[in-house]
Amino acid sequence: MLAALLWDVDGTLAETERDGHRVAFNQAFEALGLRWHWDHERYGRLLRVTGGRERLLAAMAEERDAPPTPAERQALARKLHDTKNHCYARLVYEGGIALRGGVAPLIHEARAQGVRQAIVTTTSRANVETLLARQLGPAWADMFDAVLCGEDVRAKKPDPEVYLLALRALRLQPRQALALEDSGPGASAAQAAGVPVLVTRSVYFPADPVEPAPAVGPGLHTREGWSPAPPPRRSARITLQDLASWHAHAEAGAAATARS
Structure with missing residues (x-):
């Protein structure tokens, strides 16, 4: 039963991935002055990595201007993820999801x-x-x-x-x-x-x-x-x-x- x-x-x-998280990640990149952008296709590939911070770290391996050391990448991933969550919350409050x-x-x-x-x-x-x-x-x-x-x-x-x-x-x-x-x-x-x-x-x-x-x-x-x-x-x-x-x-x- x-x-x-x-x-x-x-x-x-x-x-949420289409209407919220991908949009919010791109807003976070812009807010932190990064030229990174995840289009629909790339974000679909990155979703094979579970977890937002983990996804960011995986993507950094493909970015030429990513921080050089693991510790710096971890710090940037935390900052980006926090910023992304604020952007995501704003999208939700505005009725976008x-x-x-x-x-x-x-x-x-x-x-x-x-x-x-x-x-x-x-x-x-x-x-x-x-x-x-x-x-x-x-x-x-x-x-x-x-x-x-x-x-x-x-x-x-x-x-x-x-x-x-x-x-x-x-x-x-x-x-x-x-x-x-x-x-x-x-x-x-x-x-x-x-x-x-x-x-x-x-x-x-x-x-x-x-x-x-x-x-x-x-x-x-x-x-x-x-x-x-x-x-x-x-x-x-x-x-x-x-x-x-x-x-x-x-x-x-x-x-x-x-x-x-």
């Missing part, structure tokens, strides 16, 4: 039906709080039984640490939960923790290999394009009943495999 939804943030709750279609209705539906929920991300807590306060209101944290962020872990996705912490906080077994992710690394983190994962494809991860997954589709806003296809319903979006059905089917398959 489905007892909890475990939500990723970047790319899953909102297209919205939740993806179908996300808010599903959060409210799960809450109304007593299904527990958690934020399970390795992005920073400040960015999570800024986004969700703007989109779900000042009492957003009341909708979630646990909020696990980058500051809570030593290793970021695809390491399963954040999922293991969430399961411990919720006192649940992995198969009682369903993760919602948009990318291969996120799906791998959930799967390594034993949590089945629903994949809602995002702009930067339109075709990541994510098998096995109970279902993969273009977003919670539509019933079209999902594999396996959800059953016909009056709702135009994916519902909690759809998630429970996919979860139950995955559980039945896992049980059959265990018996064979």
Whole structure:
């Protein structure tokens, strides 16, 4: 039985990478007098590196005017990341980053039906709080039984640490939960923790290999394009009943495999 939804943030709750983080990184470069610029294609490649500071350090290896020593690069990465977070917060407050279609209705539906929920991300807590306060209101944290962020872990996705912490906080077994992710690394983190994962494809991860997954589709806003296809319903979006059905089917398959 489905007892909890475990939500990723970047790319899953909102297209934060496209509408927020890439824009904010470029604003931070400009604010610090750097001529660096991450276009859509380059940022997509850099997203293979999880973590903002880690991404900056990886990019510096390609910049001729990057600081020469590791210590100087670490210091610049910290300063850039702090500046980027301020720029990101401004973008959120100005309404430039919205939740993806179908996300808010599903959060409210799960809450109304007593299904527990958690934020399970390795992005920073400040960015999570800024986004969700703007989109779900000042009492957003009341909708979630646990909020696990980058500051809570030593290793970021695809390491399963954040999922293991969430399961411990919720006192649940992995198969009682369903993760919602948009990318291969996120799906791998959930799967390594034993949590089945629903994949809602995002702009930067339109075709990541994510098998096995109970279902993969273009977003919670539509019933079209999902594999396996959800059953016909009056709702135009994916519902909690759809998630429970996919979860139950995955559980039945896992049980059959265990018996064979």
